Amino acid sequence: MIKAITIIGARPQIIKAAAISRSIRNSFKNELQEIIVHTGQHYDKNMSEVFFSEMEIPSPHYNLNVGSSSHAMQTALMMQKIEDVLIKEKPEIVILYGDTNSTLAGSVTAVKMHIPVIHIEAGLRSFNKSMPEEINRIVCDHNSTMLFSPTITGVNNLKKEGININNKPPFSIDNPGVFHCGDVMFDNAVYYADKAETKKSILKKMNLEKDKFLLATIHRDNNTDDPLRLNSIFSAINKISSENKLNVIIPLHPRTSKILKSNLSNILYNAVKNNSFVSIIPPVSFFDMITLEKNSKTILTDSGGVQKEAYFYKKPCIIMRSETEWVEIVESGAAIVCDADEEKIIRAFKHFKNIELKSLPSIFGDGKSADFICRTIVENFNKFKKR
Numbered sequence: 331m332i333k334a335i336t337i338i339g340a341r342p343q344i345i346k347a348a349a350i351s352r353s354i355r356n357s358f359k360n361e362l363q364e365i366i367v368h369t370g371q372h373y374d375k376n377m378s379e380v381f382f383s384e385m386e387i388p389s390p391h392y393n394l395n396v397g398s399s400s401h402a403m404q405t406a407l408m409m410q411k412i413e414d415v416l417i418k419e420k421p422e423i424v425i426l427y428g429d430t431n432s433t434l435a436g437s438v439t440a441v442k443m444h445i446p447v448i449h450i451e452a453g454l455r456s457f458n459k460s461m462p463e464e465i466n467r468i469v470c471d472h473n474s475t476m477l478f479s480p481t482i483t484g485v486n487n488l489k490k491e492g493i494n495i496n497n498k499p500p501f502s503i504d505n506p507g508v509f510h511c512g513d514v515m516f517d518n519a520v521y522y523a524d525k526a527e528t529k530k531s532i533l534k535k536m537n538l539e540k541d542k543f544l545l546a547t548i549h550r551d552n553n554t555d556d557p558l559r560l561n562s563i564f565s566a567i568n569k570i571s572s573e574n575k576l577n578v579i580i581p582l583h584p585r586t587s588k589i590l591k592s593n594l595s596n597i598l599y600n601a602v603k604n605n606s607f608v609s610i611i612p613p614v615s616f617f618d619m620i621t622l623e624k625n626s627k628t629i630l631t632d633s634g635g636v637q638k639e640a641y642f643y644k645k646p647c648i649i650m651r652s653e654t655e656w657v658e659i660v661e662s663g664a665a666i667v668c669d670a671d672e673e674k675i676i677r678a679f680k681h682f683k684n685i686e687l688k689s690l691p692s693i694f695g696d697g698k699s700a701d702f703i704c705r706t707i708v709e710n711f712n713k714f715k716k717r
């Protein structure tokens with residue numbers, strides 16, 4: 331039995347961890363023992379707890395309750411508390427997801443204790459080091475013993491950074507194993523799509539009809555914290571909705587709702603508030619979110635995960651960032667990178683207005699990535715180079 335500690339903290343990591351926990355429960359319970367550590371980076375009920383119950387993720391064994399603070403304070407507090415848990419539990423591996431401060435803290439703490447790090451969603455790059463996530467993912471990738479990349483682009487990015495993608499066991503931090511595995515979020519999209527569909531309550535509750543509304547999410551720090559960018563995004567949304575008499579549903583991240591009034595101009599803030607086509611609502615559960623995604627006409631987002639889900643459900647995506655890690659989606663024609671540029675966002679909306687995405691290349695695997703990851707860990711663990 332391999333003792334694994336999974337470290338999660340932010341909403342998308344809880345969602346990604348659901349796929350691996352499900353795979354362990356269903357197929358690897360005799361080989362992998364999972365202990366879940368929640369750093370407490372996200373703590374509101376609708377940013378954390380709701381996912382555990384809805385997605386049947388085991389309750390965290392530890393909640394470190396770090397909460398919100400500056401990057402350094404938050405990461406340092408996490409590291410201190412993660413170290414205590416690793417000393418106590420003595421895991422044989424640490425499993426990490428994505429690119430948040432919880433990922434960074436987990437990877438640096440584990441690697442200094444010589445505990446092999448398994449990074450799920452390795453190799454993704456925006457090539458924009460002003461993003462905190464870019465720093466976090468580079469550090470985590472270079473601290474890892476096994477790197478699971480959802481896309482071929484991700485594998486090639488690792489190669490460009492000097493990681494030999496053909497390394498053979500025994501794996502170690504100096505000789506990491508690199509695996510192209512598909513996307514655990516696609517596993518979730520396949521697994522939960524029908525379950526979520528039976529609960530169409532959010533459509534009824536909000537009086538929404540299939541393909542007759544837009545869905546938008548905004549939380550990236552350079553969009554929320556820069557008034558020019560935030561005004562440009564909301565101005566585009568405001569115009570698109572009123573000129574086309576089209577509802578726009580915005581489940582708003584707490585980071586953005588807290589800053590909206592102060593960073594939007596008074597005129598725009600009031601215009602958005604008084605626009606009956608724009609509904610700003612609190613973050614929704616995963617089932618409600620994928621129901622909204624599946625039934626929307628077009629999705630506008632700066633989220634990584636939502637870009638992918640738009641693709642899974644064949645919805646055009648307007649990416650409100652200057653670049654994306656998920657370049658294949660853009661290459662397929664299903665998404666357009668618009669930055670926080672009002673004109674570009676409106677132009678992309680017009681471009682997609684009469685387009686229905688039918689068949690799209692299969693980029694994100696076969697819906698069984700979590701099984702592949704667990705099997706690969708189990709098959710290779712005994713071949714790890716011991717220190």
Ligand code: UD1
Nearest residue numbers: 340341342371372373374377398429430431462463584585
């Ligand atoms: C974090 C990740 C980002 C990810 C996002 C997913 C980092 C550096 N960033 O960004 O990569 O895309 O999560 O959602 O790790 N807040 C609440 N309640 C909560 C959580 C946060 O009110 O439950 C507010 C606080 O004011 C906090 C702010 O949101 O200061 C930002 O939260 P934080 O976790 O620091 O970063 P995110 O923007 O959520």
Ligand code: UDP
Nearest residue numbers: 341342581613614615616619633634635636
């Ligand atoms: N999500 C959700 N409710 C919401 C907004 C997003 O369940 O109100 C889900 C979404 O379906 C996706 C994940 O959160 O699975 C994406 O996380 P987020 O946008 O917070 O972070 P990112 O992917 O950008 O790191």
